[in-house]
Amino acid sequence: xxxxxxxxxxxxxxxxxxxxxxxxxxxxxxxxxxxxxxxxxxxxxxxxxxxxxxxxxxxxxxxxxxxxxxxxxxxxxxxxxxxxxxxxxxxxxxxxxxxxxxxxxxxxxxxxxxxxxxxxxxxxxxxxxxxxxxxxxxxxxxxxxxxxxxxxxxxxxxxxxxxxxxxxxxxxxxxxxxxxxxxxxxxxxxxxxxxxxxxxxxxxxxxxxxxxxxxxxxxxxxxxxxxxxxxxxxxxxxxxxxxxxxxxxxxxxxxxxxxxxxxxxxxxxxxxxxxxxxxxxxxxxxxxxxxxxxxxxxxxxxxxxxxxxxxxxxxxxxxxxxxxxxxxxxxxxxxxxxxxxxxxxxxxxxxxxxxxxxxxxxxxxxxxxxxxxxxxxxxxxxxxxxxxxxxxxxxx
Amino acid sequence: xxxxxxxxxxxxxxxxxxxxxxxxxxxxxxxxxxxxxxxxxxxxxxxxxxxxxxxxxxxxxxxxxxxxxxxxxxxxxxxxxxxxxxxxxxxxxxxxxxxxxxxxxxxxxxxxxxxxxxxxxxxxxxxxxxxxxxxxxxxxxxxxxxxxxxxxxxxxxxxxxxxxxxxxxxxxxxxxxxxxxxxxxxxxxxxxxxxxxxxxxxxxxxxxxxxxxxxxxxxxxxxxxxxxxxxxxxxxxxxxxxxxxxxxxxxxxxxxxxxxxxxxxxxxxxxxxxxxxxxxxxxxxxxxxxxxxxxxxxxxxxxxxxxxxxxxxxxxxxxxxxxxxx
Numbered sequence: 001x002x003x004x005x006x007x008x009x010x011x012x013x014x015x016x017x018x019x020x021x022x023x024x025x026x027x028x029x030x031x032x033x034x035x036x037x038x039x040x041x042x043x044x045x046x047x048x049x050x051x052x053x054x055x056x057x058x059x060x061x062x063x064x065x066x067x068x069x070x071x072x073x074x075x076x077x078x079x080x081x082x083x084x085x086x087x088x089x090x091x092x093x094x095x096x097x098x099x100x101x102x103x104x105x106x107x108x109x110x111x112x113x114x115x116x117x118x119x120x121x122x123x124x125x126x127x128x129x130x131x132x133x134x135x136x137x138x139x140x141x142x143x144x145x146x147x148x149x150x151x152x153x154x155x156x157x158x159x160x161x162x163x164x165x166x167x168x169x170x171x172x173x174x175x176x177x178x179x180x181x182x183x184x185x186x187x188x189x190x191x192x193x194x195x196x197x198x199x200x201x202x203x204x205x206x207x208x209x210x211x212x213x214x215x216x217x218x219x220x221x222x223x224x225x226x227x228x229x230x231x232x233x234x235x236x237x238x239x240x241x242x243x244x245x246x247x248x249x250x251x252x253x254x255x256x257x258x259x260x261x262x263x264x265x266x267x268x269x270x271x272x273x274x275x276x277x278x279x280x281x282x283x284x285x286x287x288x289x290x291x292x293x294x295x296x297x298x299x300x301x302x303x304x305x306x307x308x309x310x311x312x313x314x315x316x317x318x319x320x321x322x323x324x325x326x327x328x329x330x331x332x333x334x335x336x337x338x339x340x341x342x343x344x345x346x347x348x349x350x351x352x353x354x355x356x357x358x359x360x361x362x363x364x365x366x367x368x369x370x371x372x373x374x375x376x377x378x379x380x381x382x383x384x385x386x387x388x389x390x391x392x393x394x395x396x
Numbered sequence: 397x398x399x400x401x402x403x404x405x406x407x408x409x410x411x412x413x414x415x416x417x418x419x420x421x422x423x424x425x426x427x428x429x430x431x432x433x434x435x436x437x438x439x440x441x442x443x444x445x446x447x448x449x450x451x452x453x454x455x456x457x458x459x460x461x462x463x464x465x466x467x468x469x470x471x472x473x474x475x476x477x478x479x480x481x482x483x484x485x486x487x488x489x490x491x492x493x494x495x496x497x498x499x500x501x502x503x504x505x506x507x508x509x510x511x512x513x514x515x516x517x518x519x520x521x522x523x524x525x526x527x528x529x530x531x532x533x534x535x536x537x538x539x540x541x542x543x544x545x546x547x548x549x550x551x552x553x554x555x556x557x558x559x560x561x562x563x564x565x566x567x568x569x570x571x572x573x574x575x576x577x578x579x580x581x582x583x584x585x586x587x588x589x590x591x592x593x594x595x596x597x598x599x600x601x602x603x604x605x606x607x608x609x610x611x612x613x614x615x616x617x618x619x620x621x622x623x624x625x626x627x628x629x630x631x632x633x634x635x636x637x638x639x640x641x642x643x644x645x646x647x648x649x650x651x652x653x654x655x656x657x658x659x660x661x662x663x664x665x666x667x668x669x670x671x672x673x674x675x676x677x678x679x680x681x682x683x684x685x686x687x688x689x690x691x692x693x694x695x696x697x698x699x700x701x702x703x704x705x706x707x708x709x710x711x712x713x714x715x716x717x718x719x720x721x722x
Contacts (some may be wrong), residue, residue, distance in 0.1 A: 284513060338556065344578060344600070
């Protein structure tokens with residue numbers, strides 16, 4: 001695989017480009033890049049969750065192959081570059097990509113980095129936010145040159161909430177981590193509870209006291225501590241975990257004081273994609289992916305793959321490889337994307353979020369897919385997930 | 397495709413209309429992709445008469461033109477099983493390439509074209525000598541298969557590439573591609589070969605194609621009160637032999653549409669079982685059977701009475717259906 005670890009390749013690239021330096025490369029190919037910004041993150045609790053080296057890039061490769069197969073019938077060519085950089089080099093890396101004619105850039109970056117990139121790129125690039133779930137990016141901090149193929153926290157929380165309300169498990173014991181993104185996820189669950197008629201009967205914060213994730217002592221302390229932590233909660237139907245930082249969630253099932261199911265960051269999880277999602281032709285995507293990559297498709301891979309397929313669809317339908325033509329086709333909102341989740345995905349014109357179903361998965365199986373049939377909407381049931389048009393804070 | 401109308405069959409249907417049970421058998425074969433079996437229904441009584449265990453994940457079904465053999469596309473076994481319809485025994489397998497999903501039998505009766513969903517191929521199989529004649533590279537996730545009545549053109553649809561590929565049956569090469577809407581599932585020619593219908597599951601449309609150019613001359617759209625547009629997902633398509641009636645299975649909207657073959661207007665929606673996949677006419681074209689994937693049944697549409705007259709419980713997750721006139 002072609003992974004380019006970012007170095008300041010040329011003095012010119014590192015000097016930074018003026019905003020007017022629009023590349024004059026003829027559109028003989030659809031050039032896209034996956035820009036993975038390596039934010040330092042602690043290791044996951046389970047070694048089975050360790051991120052593979054090609055996380056996200058693999059989705060780009062399979063998506064590019066998919067596009068190329070269609071492209072051969074239309075004389076369209078798709079070229080994708082893969083760049084991995086530390087946060088401080090992200091801006092330079094993007095400038096170099098744009099200078100080389102890579103104007104469609106899929107970012108795997110946190111929200112502040114994404115915003116810096118978007119503001120620097122202006123109309124010279126179209127960014128696809130694969131991994132930043134922040135609701136703010138779809139609201140007050142939305143940008144005209146950013147599309148969100150990945151899920152927002154709101155979509156995840158709403159998807160789970162619909163299922164739990166369908167189950168009549170409406171009394172929630174919410175446990176949130178102590179990092180800002182955990183709080184943000186917990187806020188999304190609070191909003192979802194209000195939106196769909198559930199109640200948070202108890203809320204606790206699990207403080208991250210640091211330290212290594214995996215030790216030789218294993219589960220011994222966990223077994224003693226977590227039951228006590230969850231003791232004497234008000235009567236609840238389900239425990240909801242908001243632990244994006246992955247500090248404690250993976251340990252929580254079977255260690256709660258009361259015998260209650262666990263959902264959210266562990267147990268029943270709202271995800272964009274799952275290796276067991278075989279309905280709606282999903283098996284074919286898994287087969288292609290594992291044949292080409294040699295492992296299962298992760299959530300990040302799916303989000304990047306979806307971004308690639310959006311490009312493929314734009315090129316096919318517009319009959320063009322030109323950046324401006326394709327960008328206008330994508331942002332015009334008339335395109336439909338097939339993502340193996342049972343219905344057409346489209347672009348929300350108010351915040352550029354891709355509307356899509358959310359998979360609810362536990363362990364090795366798909367439990368359900370939201371939106372649930374019981375929740376109606378005057379326009380699209382998919383708009384019951386995340387920020388709907390009337391609530392949008394986006395003024396791009 | 398069964399288009400012959402024998403006098404016997406007509407007689408039988410008259411008998412059915414007056415409420416008596418027809419003496420002439422029309423036999424319905426339904427593949428159940430989950431329970432790995434074929435349900436056999438006697439159309440005269442509309443009752444299940446047998447269930448035959450077959451390979452894993454049977455989906456597409458095709459009949460030999462004389463009705464003697466049933467070709468069963470056992471997707472997860474990567475093979476086409478051949479059942480003798482007389483003895484109901486699997487007599488041999490055909491080499492099909494991986495994951496065969498839907499097939500179409502050439503008018504000669506000699507070559508079965510199957511879509512290998514997992515492998516971006518259409519495989520042409522000599523059904524008599526049981527060998528592969530050609531593997532034709534197509535788009536991603538090939539599925540729908542149609543053949544022109546003169547046998548010159550096989551059309552394959554690819555679900556992720558969103559195209560109908562026109563394959564020359566002499567050279568086994570693609571000579572034209574038509575872009576249709578998202579996730580095309582099925583291709584069906586009219587019996588005079590003048591039109592080709594291609595359904596698009598996610599796009600929610602059926603493209604009407606003039607295959608002589610080829611180009612899309614019309615797109616059929618569907619609207620069902622109270623059903624969200626996302627749930628209207630066209631899959632199976634069957635056209636009456638005079639071209640006047642086009643039946644379209646609409647997936648999770650649980651409806652089959654009847655479209656006027658001249659104006660392309662939708663004239664009627666029939667409420668059938670859940671997630672309707674495929675359709676087939678009885679040989680006399682007086683009835684249409686639909687396989688309903690989630691409700692584990694088939695629905696019978698009486699074309700003359702213009703209504704659904706019966707649901708018949710079959711195996712788990714019924715998928716394909718064909719009907720023989722004996």
